[in-house]
Amino acid sequence: MFLIRSMKLKNRLAVGCGLSLVLFTLLVVVDLQMNLGICKPNVPSTGYHGKFKYNPDEDKTGVFKEFQRKFLGSGSKETTTMKNSGDILTTVRERVPMPPTMNDKYEDLMAIILNKIDDKTPTNYHKVIIKNEPNDETNPNMSEMLEIKIQKNATNLEKFQLSITKKEMYSKNDEIVPALLKDMIKQPIIHIVQKEGGTQLKLIIEYPNDVHALFKPMRFPREQQTLPNHFYFTDFERHNAEIAAFHLDRLLGFRRALPVAGRVLNITSEIYQLADDDLLKTFFISPSNNVCFHGKCSYYCDTSHAICGNPDTLEGSFAAFLPTYENAQRKVWRHPWRRSYHKRRKAQWETDADYCTMVRDIPPYDSGRRLLDLMDMSLYDFLMGNMDRHHYETFKIFGNQTFPIHLDHGRGFGRAYHDEISILAPMLQCCMIRASTLETLLKFHNGPKKLSDAMRESMKVDPIAPILIEPHLEALDRRVVIILQGIRDCLKKVDLETKQNTAAEYDFSQNDDSKNRN
């Protein structure tokens, strides 16, 4: 005290300023460390990677962001443990998130589907639930477009390929699909080559009569979940996800995926002895005397990620081959809601609540079926947790009013205890769903046959069943409810907007009237 009193005023001021500066710096440092919210608004802790800058102005009233926040609290917490056997990492559950509305029958949505409209029905519901799609009567098939007749003695694969129509991969009660699945499971394999392109190993399987299938090998046991520190783009492909995705697509009534079956191969007689030279070069015998190979690709094709027989069998998925006719090429489209595929960068849709408004103006999303197909794809991917939809393909020959092919689901069914709301962004940002899709979801939700039951039953016949472990099936029922809740929130949003607009118009005309009177 004496020291301070003995100082001159000028010096006292200088010491005071210095001390406050030190104190302030300390406060800022503590705040940044502990995120107390003094410097900036509190940052919600999302599952996003990298630095997350929160800007409330960007948020507007998007159902997507609101929804993400709503379900954040119910997010599961996963921990990684080492299993005793070997060095397999397994993610185990701590808490299963259950949507708060699991017991809700969603009668309000059902009423709209059944045309039971009354004064409780949200206004402009038809903007959200699309019943009257532009009707495209013509539905030619490949055979007609390519002018190739389906011969009586054609293989099941040829029959299948030539029967693909502009609207779907196969028809509802198609009899070739089961026959084709049986062929892929039972027919002898005569040759194997590695498929070029793509990031992970795939083999082209050749059967007699020029029949082919695309093979993805099993890499891990069914119980293994996506590793918590893996990005969607470095996640391993799962052969069982490809099989499950085919069944899911069929049960949802889309029929836009290729038929896929599981099969157990003998790695020596059915792969090694039939492999072409390039693939042969990558075979080796592991320390425990198993036959292994790794192929060539940009991810996980090296000795430490080899595919090994156990001890000499290997299971995998077999997908019906896409048509290879000269005029059956496919057009590749960038998905408007693709992720950034960068550790730290974000895509525009992640920060722009009005993103869909922009997409709606761009062909082919500005007319016809395509945007609705993306809505279907969004909930299809959400159900299986597939974050890897960077591109999609269509058959060129059918023009723009054709279905997007549901292809490449190897990264689905990776996290049974986590529901990734961001996959629903297209549906939640556009606030739109096909009435027929919504009806199917309501049918599964209200039972008696839940989506999980239907999936269990449908996949039972596969040679490598059970295809999915129970937690993945339970996740499906839980995610159906999340989608239904999303649609309900969308209806509320549109209703509110309509009422606000009407009120604003009314206000405006009242003001006008009063002006006129004056």
Ligand SMILES: Nc1ncnc2c1ncn2[C@@H]1O[C@H](COP(=O)(O)OP(=O)(O)OP(=O)(O)O)[C@@H](O)[C@H]1O
């Ligand atoms: N059943 C099939 N028959 C013929 N070609 C196919 C089949 N499935 C996929 N393809 C072709 O192979 C390409 C790669 O397949 P897929 O996307 O499944 O592999 P990927 O390794 O996951 O590729 P990426 O890493 O680029 O996503 C597809 O884009 C498609 O053109």
Ligand SMILES: [Mn+2]
């Ligand atoms: Mn892929």
